[in-house]
Amino acid sequence: MTGKEIGQATIRDVAREADVSVASVSRVFNRLPNVRPELKERVEQAARKLNYVPHAGARNLSMARTGAIGVVLPDLHGEYFSEMLRGMEREAALHHRHLLLSNMHLDIGYGIDALRNMRGRVDGLIVMAPHINLDALFAQLPPSIPAVLLNCQDNGQGRPELRVDNVAGAGAMVRHLIDCGRRAIVHVEGPAGNVEAADRARGYVRAMEAAGLKPVILPGNFDEESGRRAVDRLQAEQIDVDAIFAANDMTAIGVMVALRDMGVDVPTQVAVAGFDNIPLARLVSPGLTTMAVDIADMGARGINRLVALIDGEAVPQMELRQPGLIIRNSSQLSAA
Amino acid sequence: MTGKEIGQATIRDVAREADVSVASVSRVFNRLPNVRPELKERVEQAARKLNYVPHAGARNLSMARTGAIGVVLPDLHGEYFSEMLRGMEREAALHHRHLLLSNMHLDIGYGIDALRNMRGRVDGLIVMAPHINLDALFAQLPPSIPAVLLNCQDNGQGRPELRVDNVAGAGAMVRHLIDCGRRAIVHVEGPAGNVEAADRARGYVRAMEAAGLKPVILPGNFDEESGRRAVDRLQAEQIDVDAIFAANDMTAIGVMVALRDMGVDVPTQVAVAGFDNIPLARLVSPGLTTMAVDIADMGARGINRLVALIDGEAVPQMELRQPGLIIRNSSQLSAA
DNA sequence: TGGTTTCTTGTAACCGGTTACAAGACGGCT
DNA sequence: AGCCGTCTTGTAACCGGTTACAAGAAACCA
Numbered sequence: 001m002t003g004k005e006i007g008q009a010t011i012r013d014v015a016r017e018a019d020v021s022v023a024s025v026s027r028v029f030n031r032l033p034n035v036r037p038e039l040k041e042r043v044e045q046a047a048r049k050l051n052y053v054p055h056a057g058a059r060n061l062s063m064a065r066t067g068a069i070g071v072v073l074p075d076l077h078g079e080y081f082s083e084m085l086r087g088m089e090r091e092a093a094l095h096h097r098h099l100l101l102s103n104m105h106l107d108i109g110y111g112i113d114a115l116r117n118m119r120g121r122v123d124g125l126i127v128m129a130p131h132i133n134l135d136a137l138f139a140q141l142p143p144s145i146p147a148v149l150l151n152c153q154d155n156g157q158g159r160p161e162l163r164v165d166n167v168a169g170a171g172a173m174v175r176h177l178i179d180c181g182r183r184a185i186v187h188v189e190g191p192a193g194n195v196e197a198a199d200r201a202r203g204y205v206r207a208m209e210a211a212g213l214k215p216v217i218l219p220g221n222f223d224e225e226s227g228r229r230a231v232d233r234l235q236a237e238q239i240d241v242d243a244i245f246a247a248n249d250m251t252a253i254g255v256m257v258a259l260r261d262m263g264v265d266v267p268t269q270v271a272v273a274g275f276d277n278i279p280l281a282r283l284v285s286p287g288l289t290t291m292a293v294d295i296a297d298m299g300a301r302g303i304n305r306l307v308a309l310i311d312g313e314a315v316p317q318m319e320l321r322q323p324g325l326i327i328r329n330s331s332q333l334s335a336a
Numbered sequence: 337m338t339g340k341e342i343g344q345a346t347i348r349d350v351a352r353e354a355d356v357s358v359a360s361v362s363r364v365f366n367r368l369p370n371v372r373p374e375l376k377e378r379v380e381q382a383a384r385k386l387n388y389v390p391h392a393g394a395r396n397l398s399m400a401r402t403g404a405i406g407v408v409l410p411d412l413h414g415e416y417f418s419e420m421l422r423g424m425e426r427e428a429a430l431h432h433r434h435l436l437l438s439n440m441h442l443d444i445g446y447g448i449d450a451l452r453n454m455r456g457r458v459d460g461l462i463v464m465a466p467h468i469n470l471d472a473l474f475a476q477l478p479p480s481i482p483a484v485l486l487n488c489q490d491n492g493q494g495r496p497e498l499r500v501d502n503v504a505g506a507g508a509m510v511r512h513l514i515d516c517g518r519r520a521i522v523h524v525e526g527p528a529g530n531v532e533a534a535d536r537a538r539g540y541v542r543a544m545e546a547a548g549l550k551p552v553i554l555p556g557n558f559d560e561e562s563g564r565r566a567v568d569r570l571q572a573e574q575i576d577v578d579a580i581f582a583a584n585d586m587t588a589i590g591v592m593v594a595l596r597d598m599g600v601d602v603p604t605q606v607a608v609a610g611f612d613n614i615p616l617a618r619l620v621s622p623g624l625t626t627m628a629v630d631i632a633d634m635g636a637r638g639i640n641r642l643v644a645l646i647d648g649e650a651v652p653q654m655e656l657r658q659p660g661l662i663i664r665n666s667s668q669l670s671a672a
Numbered sequence: 673t674g675g676t677t678t679c680t681t682g683t684a685a686c687c688g689g690t691t692a693c694a695a696g697a698c699g700g701c702t
Numbered sequence: 703a704g705c706c707g708t709c710t711t712g713t714a715a716c717c718g719g720t721t722a723c724a725a726g727a728a729a730c731c732a
Binding site for chain 2: 051058059061077079085086098099100101102117118142144253
């Protein structure tokens with residue numbers, strides 16, 4: 001009762017209590033084989049008595065390994081990121097790793113600070129920053145920290161990348177809409193400066209031109225609101241349209257809501273398509289035709305690569321994943 | 337070129353390079369005022385030259401503070417948790433704290449390990465475990481680690497709690513359905529052993545009995561699939577029903593999907609209601625009537641309380657938040 | 673019996689920061 | 703000049719673990 005009630009027991013306290021050396025306590029807790037059973041028992045009793053829990057921070061420092069992975073995201077809004085995070089978390093748990101979240105909050109200065117703060121906190125980084133030029137970011141960072149890039153602009157100094165083939169995906173979607181008999185296909189773009197958005201727009205333009213159709217692009221922002229605004233504008237400007245291909249699902253959903261409010265039927269009057277296949281896409285009605293990315297799996301793969309990289313294994317430099325067309329009722333009534 | 341290329345520069349390397357003591361380097365990096373400008377400049381130059389980034393782990397150890405908050409969740413599935421996480425992340429960033437994720441994966445043994453692993457890694461814990469008896473959990477943990485409980489079973493050894501008044505919310509929902517003229521109101525329950533689910537069921541039963549109606553409860557699991565199964569069962573057993581109150585929104589959405597597939601109109605034939613007001617609830621059609629919890633705000637409040645607790649401030653022991661009724665078209669056509 | 677091998681255990685240095693304390697430098701005052 | 707207070711800087715201990723190394727004990731063998 002006279003001991004220090006405040007503060008946790010340390011390994012030295014346990015050693016004293018069990019009348020052994022700290023090395024032995026360490027050995028017991030790390031399950032090293034060369035410990036006499038009697039001594040092991042004594043240590044365990046002492047640890048129980050003192051309610052000892054090893055201090056992970058100290059352990060990390062001396063082993064130069066934290067067991068944590070830093071995840072740098074631009075935002076946590078919407079299902080896209082939560083799906084990705086879910087995939088990452090599952091894979092990380094398999095490898096006995098934790099996830100340390102760090103939101104980039106769209107501000108690059110803040111992002112740099114956030115990244116630097118990660119040194120000594122994590123063993124590696126997953127960076128998802130479609131909107132930011134990574135050279136500025138990584139220039140501030142020691143080049144030796146392992147990192148895997150998800151859907152980033154193509155720089156990042158030769159680090160392994162995972163990417164969705166947005167150009168091909170957008171092209172496939174345009175062709176699908178054409179197959180459905182649509183000709184006046186309008187694209188609602190993603191935010192400016194976002195590589196994924198730019199690639200999808202590029203894929204759209206190419207496919208339209210290849211089919212001899214005139215591309216029409218409206219601005220957007222990857223959110224529901226911007227889909228609604230796009231529809232307003234279509235109506236205000238009396239633009240001829242029989243299909244709207246939005247840069248992502250949330251925008252497409254905004255489009256559908258606005259059309260519904262306006263009394264325009266989907267898909268008979270206007271077909272709607274999105275991109276990402278967020279869980280929600282299946283649940284709205286009509287179901288949303290979209291390009292499936294398997295977001296969670298992509299997150300999991302990213303973690304997997306990163307863990308390999310941390311463990312010093314060879315890792316493919318770049319993987320381009322092909323999204324798959326998911327046809328639902330928003331583009332074609334026979335579906336589902 | 338002959339130096340060690342491998343490994344980061346440490347504070348001692350910088351000190352040597354700038355020909356000052358480690359204490360001075362530390363002072364410069366921590367912006368302490370008592371440093372001569374000339375020396376400060378020298379240190380900064382040396383740091384730049386060596387591309388020095390302070391090692392957060394070492395700093396944490398010597399300061400006994402990590403700047404990280406551990407978040408223990410049962411699962412990451414669905415919008416409920418992602419919304420909560422989003423709220424937490426925002427608030428944490430305001431306080432310059434990171435979030436360390438730890439999934440409980442429904443297994444209590446795993447959960448205990450996960451919690452113990454947190455010592456020395458985080459300054460405090462947010463625990464959300466509606467399905468687990470916390471006494472077993474916290475018994476394994478040094479009592480001195482700060483923690484805030486979110487919607488947990490009422491134990492946790494006197495730690496601050498935040499909770500939704502699920503009983504009252506369920507009651508209000510039942511009364512709303514009755515006001516809409518419904519009498520045969522069936523409840524689809526949440527998973528067994530989950531306090532929130534149990535409270536909602538209790539609120540439902542009480543309100544039904546108070547109105548002189550007979551409660552009918554079907555099993556469920558908080559997911560879409562269980563909502564579908566519940567509808568199948570209602571049909572198979574020919575149960576009389578004019579309203580279905582599901583224990584949460586995902587279940588309610590499953591119910592709506594199944595009803596739609598079956599050709600039953602919502603709300604004219606059967607009204608549907610959920611609980612939580614996940615973002616999705618607004619987007620399905622018809623819009624889902626539900627109890628709004630403001631999940632993100634709840635997460636933010638939890639972080640806020642925890643930070644105060646870590647900083648040694650007084651924190652209210654318990655807060656019971658009242659959810660608000662959100663009426664949409666799934667219960668009442670005039671709405672929206 | 674003594675020598676060699678193997679197994680167990682302890683001592684102390686180390687991981688990379690922070691910080692209490694002491695000492696030196698400098699300026700102002702009598 | 704001598705004394706004192708203030709400001710800057712360095713030395714070394716410390717945070718709580720891990721682990722290289724050495725030493726002692728035990729087992730085995732000739």
